[in-house]
Amino acid sequence: MNLTSPFFLAIVVITALALLGLPIGLAMMVGSIGYLWLAGMDMGTVAEQFLNGMYSNYIILAVPLFIFAAEIMNSGSMTERLLRFCNVLVGHFRGGLAQINVVQSLIFAGMSGSAVADAAGSGRMMQNMMTRDNRYTSSYAAALTAVTSVVGPILPPSIPMVVYALVSDASIGYLFLAGVVPGLLMTAMQMVQVFRDARRHNFPVEERVPLADVPRITIAAFPTLLMPVILLGCIYTGVTTPTEAAALAAAYAVLVSTVIYRSLTWREGYSALRLSAKTSASIGMMIGGAMVFNYVVTVENIPETLRRVMTGWELSQVQFLILVNVILLILGCVLEGTAILLIIVPVFIPTAQALGIDLVHFGVVVIVNIMLGLVTPPYGLLLFIVSNISGSPLKDIIRDCLPFLGWMVLCLALITFFPGLVLWLPRLAGYGG
Structure with missing residues (x-):
């Protein structure tokens, strides 16, 4: 060069x-x-590309709407009722509170689409619950909160998948479906690790919820549990587009918090709106900057050059995916996930297409890689967030994260080498890939 x-x-x-x-x-x-x-x-091309990138893509509207829905859920009592319901399901097992942390992230994933929203919202509550009376170490509670939060953007809805669809033109609906099996697989692996830790460290057993209280707790949580059903049902029946479904999610969160639960005050609503605007502006600035830089990359013909180089290497599909995994895992240690999606991933897409790799499968592999980056040192954004919430030293949190990271790498390997795990559900829904 x-x-x-x-x-x-x-x-x-x-x-x-x-x-x-x-x-x-x-x-x-x-x-x-x-x-x-x-x-x-x-x-002046900079302004042109920025404006075209931000205002000609209807799909980008889904990002601030999902963020706002998550903030409303955290501000109202939706998350608290969800935690009580999860306690009914798994709280009575050894290490029950830790298992609750895993399950609540699985359910919360179907509402927010954001790992950061999960960690900062319901994760904060779980941190307080797990460390009360010294039942769990602060570092373990923080580490578990971080690793369980990464499930959110793998399961639908998913803000990173919305961004990936923006740069790849892959179907958002099929991407959402493709994330279901990997997300459930990762959750199951996390529950296995918690079970092993519970036996090794003799974690406490929580008091079983009286059977008479189960209907009341379930009914109280029902409007919250209904949200992902309505959201995904509207997308896959064709009633709404994913962007319209994001608006529906935000409206539903406001409706449930104000009318049904009556737990959202004006002050909390304003705070949620303000935080959502700040987060959305930050992401929007990054998307706009990436659009401008992608124009430069296109002018330099970088994607086509890389495609020709990799074609010259005569890589197979599996070899290419392994190479991409290695590159993204390394970059995930030092770069923010959205930046990787907007800057690095578009360079790989032409080569993936040339090798006949399905872009929906490729997208899920990329998203899981980026989620790994959120809990991988030294950058690991979620590590810093939970360290700030818990007050635990970063090195202790990283130590407790390592066993879970091993499971996540195994999950990544499985979906890389067995595309059917990813594409099975989309194909059931009519996907031709």
């Missing part, structure tokens, strides 16, 4: 600004402006 070329200098600028702490979206914009200036191109 020419070290004085506009593209190389743009990469240097983006990397330097990101390391100095500038948000990656802004760093990409600055680097892209520098590229266009050095290449003698119209710098």
Whole structure:
């Protein structure tokens, strides 16, 4: 590579600004402006690409709507009622509270689509419950909260899958379905590890919920449990698009919290709206910056060049997927997941298509990789979040995360080598891939 070329200098600028702490979206914009200036191109293209990327993609609207739905659930009492219901299901087993953490993340996944929302919302409550009376160490509770939260974006609905659909043109509906089996598989593996830990460390057994209280707790949680059923039912019956379903999820969360549970105050509603706006703006800036940088990448013909190089290597589908897994696992240790989806993944898609790899299968492999990155040191965003919530040292949390990471890598290997695990459900729904 020419070290004085506009593209190389743009990469240097983006990397330097990101390391100095500038948000990656802004760093990409600055680097892209520098590229266009050095290449003698119209710098107004930056604004054009930003606006086209943000306002011509109807699907992007799903992101702030799912975020808002999650914030409303955390602000009202929907999450608390969900935790009580999970206690009925698995709370009476040894290590019951830990199993509740796993199960509540599985159910919460069908509502928020965000690992961060799960960890910061219901995960915060689980942290307090597990460490009360020193029943579990703070680091174990934090580690479990982090690893269970990653299930959210694998199961539908999923904000990362919405972003992947944006860059790959894959069907969101089939992507959502494709994430069900891997998400359930990962949840089962986490429950197995909790069971092993419970026996090894003699975790406490929670008091069994009286049988007479089960109907009351179930009825109280029913409106919350109904949310993913309505959401996914509307998508797969064709009543709504995924974006419209996101709006429905937000409206339903507000309706349940205000009318049925009457637990959401004006102050809490405003706070949820404000937090959702801040998070959405951050993600939107990153998407906009990636759109501008992707234009630069396209002008440089990087995807086609990479496709020709990899074709020259004569890689098989499995070899290519292994290579992608290795690259994404390494990048996941140092880069934020959305940045990987928007910058790195589009470069691989032409090669995946040329090798005949199904883009829905490829998308799920990519998403699971990125979820691994959320709990992989040294960057691991969820590790920092739960460390902040719990006050536990990061090294202790990482130590307790490692056994779960092993299971997650096994899950990644299974869905990589056995595409049928991913595509079975979409094919039942009529997918031709």
